[in-house]
Amino acid sequence: MTSEDEEFAMFFQDQYPNLCRFLECMLGGRSGAQDIAQESFMQLYRTGFRTLPEGEARFWIYRVARNFALNELNKGQTRQRLFDKVVEAFRPSKFPDPAEEFEATERRAIVLEMLKSLPEDQRSALLLREQEEMSYREIAGVLGVSESKVKVDIFRARNTLRERWHRKQKSYASTGA
Amino acid sequence: MSCDWTEKISLLIDGELGPEETAALQKHLRDCADCRSAQADFLLLRREIGSYESELDPIAQQQALQNIFASERAAQPDFTSLKNQRVAPSLPSLRERLFGGPRLSPALMAGFALLLIGTIVGLAVYLNSRRTTQSIAVSAPSGANTSENIATPRPQSSVSPRESVAVEKGNREMRVPSNNSVDGRINTPVALAADRKNERKRLLSVGRNGVERANDVARTAVRQSAPDESLAPAEPSYVAVSNTAPYVRVFDPAVSGTAQQRTTRHVEQAQVLLRSFRNTRLAARGPATDIAYDKKRSQKLLYQNIVLRREASKTGDVPVEKLLSSLEPILLDIANLPDRPARDDVRSIKERMQRKNIVAMLQVNSTGASRSY
Numbered sequence: 001m002t003s004e005d006e007e008f009a010m011f012f013q014d015q016y017p018n019l020c021r022f023l024e025c026m027l028g029g030r031s032g033a034q035d036i037a038q039e040s041f042m043q044l045y046r047t048g049f050r051t052l053p054e055g056e057a058r059f060w061i062y063r064v065a066r067n068f069a070l071n072e073l074n075k076g077q078t079r080q081r082l083f084d085k086v087v088e089a090f091r092p093s094k095f096p097d098p099a100e101e102f103e104a105t106e107r108r109a110i111v112l113e114m115l116k117s118l119p120e121d122q123r124s125a126l127l128l129r130e131q132e133e134m135s136y137r138e139i140a141g142v143l144g145v146s147e148s149k150v151k152v153d154i155f156r157a158r159n160t161l162r163e164r165w166h167r168k169q170k171s172y173a174s175t176g177a
Numbered sequence: 178m179s180c181d182w183t184e185k186i187s188l189l190i191d192g193e194l195g196p197e198e199t200a201a202l203q204k205h206l207r208d209c210a211d212c213r214s215a216q217a218d219f220l221l222l223r224r225e226i227g228s229y230e231s232e233l234d235p236i237a238q239q240q241a242l243q244n245i246f247a248s249e250r251a252a253q254p255d256f257t258s259l260k261n262q263r264v265a266p267s268l269p270s271l272r273e274r275l276f277g278g279p280r281l282s283p284a285l286m287a288g289f290a291l292l293l294i295g296t297i298v299g300l301a302v303y304l305n306s307r308r309t310t311q312s313i314a315v316s317a318p319s320g321a322n323t324s325e326n327i328a329t330p331r332p333q334s335s336v337s338p339r340e341s342v343a344v345e346k347g348n349r350e351m352r353v354p355s356n357n358s359v360d361g362r363i364n365t366p367v368a369l370a371a372d373r374k375n376e377r378k379r380l381l382s383v384g385r386n387g388v389e390r391a392n393d394v395a396r397t398a399v400r401q402s403a404p405d406e407s408l409a410p411a412e413p414s415y416v417a418v419s420n421t422a423p424y425v426r427v428f429d430p431a432v433s434g435t436a437q438q439r440t441t442r443h444v445e446q447a448q449v450l451l452r453s454f455r456n457t458r459l460a461a462r463g464p465a466t467d468i469a470y471d472k473k474r475s476q477k478l479l480y481q482n483i484v485l486r487r488e489a490s491k492t493g494d495v496p497v498e499k500l501l502s503s504l505e506p507i508l509l510d511i512a513n514l515p516d517r518p519a520r521d522d523v524r525s526i527k528e529r530m531q532r533k534n535i536v537a538m539l540q541v542n543s544t545g546a547s548r549s550y
Contacts, residue, residue: 021231025226033231035455036456038244038245042244042249042449071456110225111226129191130222131227158218158222161222165221
């Protein structure tokens with residue numbers, strides 16, 4: 001393996017889980033997220049990992065992945081494929097306690113459901129801020145928009161989710177669930 | 178529920194406020210319950226969203242990395258020169274190459290090929306020189322034939338001084354009865370020149386197709402000398418993809434690895450291609466999407482698929498044969514698309530891929546096969 005390949009492999013091991021997480025939240029589920037993540041890294045590898053300025057690869061990969069995710073969303077193919085369902089059914093659980101696993105699954109589902117309700121640009125901005133801890137300037141670079149738009153989108157996303165969260169809490173409280 | 182300062186709370190928790198604004202907001206928070214509630218809610222959302230974890234399989238992650246490296250290696254065929262040699266993962270030693278194993282080495286086969294080409298060229302030169310000798314030595318039975326045998330001289334510009342002297346000499350001295358010619362033709366100087374020209378063309382065509390012919394010849398020589406079916410030429414075959422495309426190195430089953438390993442690699446590469454094709458964005462308007470890269474890869478994989486499918490059929494590996502048979506029409510369709518295809522064409526292939534669930538089938542096959550190593 002060449003030294004560039006080694007560097008790429010290290011970058012891949014570091015960023016791949018985070019990118020998958022971002023894509024799952026963008027797409028509202030696991031279906032297609034890993035495919036897109038792999039394709040994004042492949043684009044980076046083809047482009048030439050070392051041709052990008054220092055530290056730029058991370059933003060580049062998120063930019064590309066997000067574009068792929070938008071394509072996927074535009075196609076409307078967000079249903080989980082049969083094969084993914086089968087694999088998921090047989091995936092070994094990392095929670096020894098079924099109750100813990102259920103809670104984790106429930107919370108994941110709630111987060112995905114809430115994020116799905118946001119417009120795509122607000123969703124992208126919020127995820128990059130909360131999960132990748134990018135600055136507003138970095139987020140603006142990835143999304144190709146102005147910093148002031150990022151600022152507004154993140155605030156609106158938070159406000160929307162906050163209101164939904166409160167509505168949900170109220171409905172749970174009233175039904176006794 | 179909302180206050181005018183709520184938006185600044187969002188900037189505060191992101192560290193995007195300056196020191197003076199931060200101080201002012203901190204002061205406001207002491208008095209405003211709504212803003213304190215908003216701050217708590219924003220931080221809760223951050224905790225929930227930030228703690229979301231993808232359930233990633235480490236094996237799948239490694240597989241994804243291997244797929245990336247493999248697809249790039251596979252997607253770089255050798256277009257530059259027919260002289261380029263195949264790159265084997267591990268080259269045998271010189272001794273093994275010359276004398277080792279049940280297969281004849283590349284060196285011996287190249288020797289056979291050169292020997293045969295040399296024989297053909299030597300034979301051609303010999304025949305040519307015989308014809309020249311015969312045509313000069315023989316005389317015509319009667320003077321009346323001389324004028325018939327005299328070829329019309331070519332236009333002055335195309336005839337060199339030496340040739341024009343020879344023609345004149347021929348006119349005066351040469352008598353060639355038709356029954357003495359080698360192939361039944363009248364052997365005049367111009368006819369001889371035409372013979373030489375044709376011979377030159379024939380030899381050039383041998384040279385131009387030398388690689389393909391040499392392989393065929395070598396294969397024939399190998400087959401003749403060793404009837405064992407397991408022997409196969411180690412040199413890769415070159416097949417023209419189209420009139421405009423350069424020669425593409427076809428995957429040679431005898432090159433490297435077991436059949437299972439080769440099939441697994443092929444399936445992984447096909448998987449990557451089909452995923453890439455599946456993710457192709459179709460423009461609603463304007464110029465069609467360029468899929469030249471996918472098309473090239475598909476062409477290469479198609480030839481590999483044909484070879485591996487035949488191998489599987491020969492060895493009686495029915496599941497692999499069925500899988501590759503399902504894959505082949507899709508590769509063919511992608512390979513036959515124009516570089517900028519119509520939306521409907523791409524869509525119909527994608528729909529077929531989805532109906533066959535081909536990507537999932539490939540993934541199951543490649544995961545299962547790689548785990549068995």
